[in-house]
Amino acid sequence: MTTPPFIMGARSRAALFALALTAALATPQVQATTESDGVVYDLGSESTLRNLYPDASWLPAAYAGDYTNLAETIEHYTEQSLRRDGVEAPRVDVRFVDRDSTRTVRVTIHPENEITRRYADLHPAFFDSDHAGQARAGVEACKAAKGCWDPKPRQGQPWAMFLPLGLPMATQQTVLFLDYPPIPALTGRDYLNNYTMCRWGRVMGAAGADTPTAFETIVDARPIAAPGSGESQYLPDPITRFDTNTATGADYLSPMLRLLTETDQASRPVAVFGSDARNAWARMVGRTSVDVLDAGTTHLAKDAPATPWIATNHPDVTSYNCCPGDPASRCGDSHNLVADEKKDFVAACWLITMSEKPGQSPETVRQQCENRWMNAPDDQAQQALCVQAKLDNNNPAATCRSYTDAWNYCSAHNTNACASYDCHYDLDKVSQPVPAPSERPAGWGQTCNQYR
Template sequence: MHKRSGVAIILASLLFGCASQPSGQQGERLDLGDSARVSRLFAYPNNCSVICYRDWTLEQTVQHYLEQSLARDGYADARVTIHRQGERLYADFAGTPKGYGQPLKQLLDAGDLAYDGANQLNRDGKWQYDWYFFLPLGMALDNRKSVELLHFPPDYSLTQAQDYLRSSTTDRWAALLVSNGVPATQTPAYQTIVDIAPIAAPANAGSALQGVYGYFNDYQQRMVRELSAGKGGASLPMVAFGSPVRDWVKQQYGVQLAVLGLGRIEAAPGQQVSVLGANHPSYIWYAADPANNQGSQAKADATGIRVMGQDLSAACWQADMGRQPAGDPQQTLASCTQKWQVTDQLQTCELFYVSVRKLKPGDAEAKCQAS
């Protein structure tokens, strides 16, 4: 009798100890859904065409993206493991703050809306054979600094890299953030992306995607509302890249944005978000092409330097507002524009020749000083 009572006491104390541990320290479990849902939302299999580029299981695929999120949130010692129980999959987090799984749950719930839109797009005969449904997986979930509104992810980010932030677009913008004082290891926290079309497609598919955005309105608005909500009460700053995205902002929120035009949208009742219009990060290669400047190399260089100044100014605003979301957005923009287009014109010129024309730093400096 006493022996059984002692065992019961020990078991009870163990259960109480587990229950009283802070969530994320002892562990936090998130129900991801059944395998069919998880396969849809994690674009599984990511890169298979008879022979798989990476022959991963569904569990390995999910773990890959969630480990990216942990790293980008700065939780180097945290861990996640994926378990299957029957048809359901669970993510078990350890070493994360309490409630860490909530932003992931929000993303997946929004993803259900996006999947419904993609299905309807297909039923209407508008889906194309080389498109892939792709949510912004692997982003920072807990320590976001700013939000980036973009058009669509390139297909190779899914099929080759399996990394939403691996593209020429995101790489270039990360470099501009670094030029504005953001440590390279922290740029992912600033690059929390909402694509208005959650479709991985060939990089030249922009025109083909016109007319699909309305299928994703519920998803888009929910993502903007949830991702722009900051921790301390101040909303996170947002950058709208490229004319299709700026046009979408005008259509959805009634705010017209030029390049380096500043506006405010109401993401939810009482939730005002500062939004800056910007060039698409890849636009500079089009703008600085001599073929688009009457065949003149000099005109192409001048255009490229002007666009570089705009891009550096936008990245400066994003970096400064990301560090201090309660700051004055208009004053920040004025300061950033003054810096890169007036005070530091020489550095703007040099960065253009190094990053776009691929000159060595010394050659770029000499060329800018001579002009």
């Protein structure tokens, strides 16, 4: 992608994956075997994996029809992860073999390269009893406790365990800590199949990430697919059920975060999104509270490297916001659109900067990003913020329905996203031509309107 003239600090795709490979692929723990130029490894027992992948044998009837073939499900999500790890045209074959009286899932990946060899270590670790197995244990503990599991069921939207499948696990630049996956991620067979992650990908691209999905490996505080709004108050307590060694839950969050962040005795940065995730994170790192744009370091285990982190708003926050003074009824009392856009761009800038140069002070980098996007944004940053705000606005009349309209509005109104409560502009006042598609930030080829 050609670096847009109004976005500073974007790195090339080649540089991104060079950095990722240097950090993520150093010192594999297990030597992968190869077979016909493929990587072959045993993922685990069929019975165990059937309980960890979405499967018709245990899913609610509303979703069972989407997951009727375990081998195909494993192939689907593994190929999805490989593509997001930068592997071109990956091919995955899953078969069942008898091994020591156990029916085992054997995975073969083509092509064989540095990234796919890493899967022989990471993929089985993700699903072992210390990681994904702990998520299942926490879910079962909740089901066994009176009133814990799905206490206010919604018609056609029952809860279901859902792990963060199909995401980068070898070359990811960061890990995102959120609350829980919405049901469309499960039914759409894509963890990023929702407005939340579509919109966050746009922000990452606008802030300078050439490959936003490299920054979208997720661990949720509650690994439970549930209705996408109004459900947090009913979901089980994340610490009691998913970050404990007691009989009431299991030790899932810290080990899974460590698995996905740790690389060559260092740690990828973590971003914590939304009030529910921030509350859980505060308890995990021993703080009374964590506020938006707080930053610091923590150790996910006594012997773990220091993990840098930043807290921010939920990725959806701007979609509930309007411009100051907008009288539209759906705006309610939420009129912080531009202010919250700036906070999101600070967090995105922080993730990019911390991943480019590991070991920097989280607080220092946050201040640099605040200067770039919040305190003194230049004309280029103002235009990027304005375009994003015109795509996010909660007032439909004020929302621009295309990148072109958002760009033209901002150009015609001197980068003021709140110049009016509509998307009207005078073409004669558009001072900057709309960038060609090849010159736009990654992720701006879509508005995410299909999810709203």
